[in-house]
């Protein structure tokens with residue numbers, strides 16, 4: 001079991017378990033992954049280094065850790081030969097465990113990962129012509145119960161720690177061979193061979209973008225998501241621009257402003273419906289924070305502009321939210337709130353037990369063209385990695401998990417979500 005504390009989150013009746021930033025390991029060593037420079041200095045100090053040494057070593061280790069992707073203290077070449085084993089005895093640099101890795105015929109890659117205390121979660125890499133997007137999870141499960149989402153049928157197990165979140169990005173960089181000047185892990189023959197490392201680069205599929213669109217609601221794990229993304233954005237860390245990071249929320253209105261202020265990444269909002277009745281049903285958080293409140297929070301989102309538009313995600317569900325009237329209402333709402341917006345039309349990705357069907361292609365095209373004709377970009381997202389069931393938001397796909405999810409769904413049937421979709 002992870003070392004957890006209970007934390008209240010807005011919109012949740014019961015406090016949820018939150019793992020602390022350092023999870024004790026059986027061998028007594030401390031995993032540095034996910035810790036910011038000041039915390040690394042702190043733990044070095046507690047382990048016995050004097051203030052000056054702790055400061056110097058934390059700066060060096062931070063660089064190797066996040067900028068170079070080195071996991072072995074022995075390969076941190078500017079750290080003295082005596083200091084290296086001292087560090088290795090007390091600390092480790094971990095990664096999430098890989099349970100399974102799949103490669104789709106279209107280049108999409110999916111990893112089933114596991115936390116130290118045995119909880120599975122997923123991450124997906126989606127290469128495109130000009131970019132490569134990593135879809136990162138923020139929680140194991142989700143407390144929200146969007147009716148079209150497979151994750152929504154699972155119970156929340158716990159929030160992921162900053163280390164487990166940033167660890168996904170680091171693992172992807174490992175797998176793609178994308179650390180500056182390789183991984184420097186010379187004990188691994190695969191990394192010595194420049195040809196094999198560059199095999200991933202040959203087709204130009206590099207990790208350029210991150211979307212917080214995996215399992216979970218990132219704004220219900222705000223502190224850990226923020227701390228992880230600060231490491232990802234730090235020029236001396238993973239150094240990915242905030243303009244290349246998008247956080248997707250189902251509409252946790254009270255946290256949206258802080259997201260813009262304290263993280264500053266692009267915002268995507270899972271709108272999915274334009275009337276109260278339908279959105280209450282398919283995105284039940286709407287009963288707490290309605291469409292008007294949500295769109296006002298979008299209008300107030302720090303940093304949104306025509307150059308940095310807010311993305312509205314809209315999953316296309318047959319005969320549910322896909323009519324011409326829905327498209328026109330969407331346009332009206334975007335205009336009413338004067339939002340710098342684009343719309344992503346996502347063909348529904350079915351999963352066993354799902355209550356919906358995807359809208360037919362001609363319906364989606366018609367919806368898209370109505371919105372486009374109003375001067376609002378509304379591309380249809382091409383489903384990716386279907387052969388490995390890799391769509392973001394539809395994670396954990398092993399057959400036995402599906403049936404477990406289904407059981408949870410049935411157990412939850414007393415909740416309003418189920419009642420409204422029965």
Ligand code: SAH
Nearest residue numbers: 149213216217248249250270313348349393
């Ligand atoms: N909890 C956050 C982020 C994770 S979900 C949110 O809801 O925004 C990421 C996106 O995938 C959301 O827009 C979600 O609505 C969408 N999604 C979930 N299940 C899907 C499915 N079966 N088909 C298509 N999109 C789905």
Ligand code: SF4
Nearest residue numbers: 142146149152216250
């Ligand atoms: Fe949670 Fe997002 Fe799925 Fe809704 S769509 S259940 S918020 S992961």
